[in-house]
Amino acid sequence: MLRHPDQAQTFLVGETGTRRQYLDRLGLSPRKEAPEKSLRVYWKDLDLDSGTNQTEAFFVHRSLEYLFSSYYNAYLDYRHELVCMRVARGECQHPFLFVARGEDRSSEKSCIGNPYSYSAFNGAWERALRRIEARFGELIPRGKKFGTTPHALRHAYAQTL
Structure with a gap:
């Protein structure tokens, strides 16, 4: 299922409410409202179920679904490690899927675990x-x-x- 990044339920363990409410509790804003232009991204007009704010994703072939699922789960494990490094630096947890794994070359500050x-x-x-x-x-x-x-x-x- 694809869930609207702003309006759908979070489905995070221990969390209730929408993703927007979750971001508010963390003091973060959705990527479409990010204060830095480089972090701003948008949700393109996907046809969503009006009750759940989500839609189903389909794969052309079952083997592609398996391949995507295995890569996605491996990435989530890797992402978790990177976000833990971010938290260890004293920065907050965040729910954004894609994260950086390097440093800002201009400031030489670590960006590991920051939203990509x-x-x-x-x-x-x-x-x-x-x-x-x-x-x-x-x-x-x-x-x-x-x-x-x-x-x-x-x-x-x-x-x-």
Whole structure:
């Protein structure tokens, strides 16, 4: 099930209420209202059940569901370790799924366990494109019209399926 990041129930052990209420108790805001632009992300218009604010996710083949599930669970274990490091630094727990694993190069402060920023993702995307270019010796044109944005990749993947 996909749950709206703001309105759905938390389903966290020991917590009741919506994710928004949980974030309020932690003194955090949803990513769509993040004070730093690099942390802001949005929930695209997914058709949600009006009573539960969630929707079902379907996989094309059972083996893909198993593969996704195994990777997701392994990632959750890894994420837990990183967030524990964040808490050990005296920073609060948070429910955001994607987290950083390095340091801020400009300040040399640890970012381990912090919510992964959109700008960090874009930097990783650009580095990946450069590695592909180096490997195959060809330049990859950048931009929406070339289908080389992260969002375009989602569409190409869906079209391939």
